[in-house]
Amino acid sequence: MKELLLRNVRPFGGALTDILIRDGRIARIGKAEASTAEVEDGGGAIAIPGLVEAHAHLDKSLWGMGWHVHQAGPALEDKISTERRLRRELNIDPARQSARQVALAASHGTTAIRSHVDVDTDQKLWCFDGVAATRERFRDVMDIEIVAFPQSGLMIRPGTLELMDEALANGADVVGGLDPCGIDRDPKGQLDAIFGLAQKHGKPVDIHLHEADDLGAFSMEMIIERTRALGMQGKVTVSHAFCLGMTDRARAAALTEHLAHQDIAIATTAPASRPVPLAAELRRAGVRLCAGSDGIRDTWGPYGNLDMLERALFIGLRNNFRNDADVEYALHICTQGGADVMEIADYGLREGAFADIVLLDAETVPEAVAARPKRKLVLKRGKPVARDGQALFTVE
Ligand SMILES: O=c1cc[nH]c(=O)[nH]1
Incomplete structure (x- = not known):
């Protein structure tokens, strides 16, 4: 029996x-009696559950490979074809680059990642x-879920x-x-094919939907129809879903209501450059939200660092969240919201749950989101994996 x-x-x-913490789980929250356990003094730090990165691209970052001068043109197709060309030219090795990102994410307090991974x-x-x-x-440091992604x-x-x-x-x-x-210019073809795969393998679905306005709304309606027809409520996520930020708010509201009925979750990166799903409206309607960093430092763009506390700040800024309850909700999206979408059993800061815990120095949770202090200690299943903003394991 191992106790901390x-x-x-x-x-x-x-x-x-x-x-x-006993054997990787939270055994008790409360003032401890004299104990034989190993002790870590938190010094008054805030404890939150491990951050959840619900939309990453672990196969494609250039992290640690020097600065990349951006080459792709502005259209989505340019970014896709430029990346396909540069992958081999620059030797963006998916095993090496994903390992680097695991260390980076752990240093920021992330304990679970859903990663889209290109299949072409x-x-x-x-x-x-x-x-x-x-x-x-x-496996002992990070829960990783792989999405087979037809980029x-x-x-x-x-x-x-x-x-x-x-x-x-x-194993995807x-x-x-x-x-x-x-x-694809063939919504029926693509959606029937991927929902067919989901049925065949008994797996959930997570669809990148960059399409804006009416086009995105049309695709989303087709996703909603298939979710309903196949009884896949709670098993479908739409990532980005920029169409929900459309100016036709009546149409966005109707879509939102259907998403809530079919329990389709939305994954957002809260980008500054696009209309985005409005977190408060989705929350009011009962639509589950999770968040992610998207690709970081890749051939798509130079930004990102896999810090989900920073992502909570971006969600707060993008949604004009100011009061404490709203900022706390931004963090909820980056913790419990992601855990729900990834269906992580026994997640959370409660007795019986896995001891995936982050300590940070701040007065309150909203202050932590606003100030993004270094993560003082990160535990995965009760084992320290990062301290003072540094991973406790090395990758090449
Ligand atoms: O489709 C997308 C969007 C962002 N980043 C990617 O790698 N793929």
């Missing part, structure tokens, strides 16, 4: 207490195999569906999709 006592911590910024007829399963190797290697299109690149099928048979966790109208 976190002394003098404040769950969610509340009263000072202790957290006793050029790379075939290279990206999947690399990220799957990282998932295995860091270059499904209907326009015959052979991709079969590769996705193979990735799912080999989620079926991905991408702009069924904008990229």
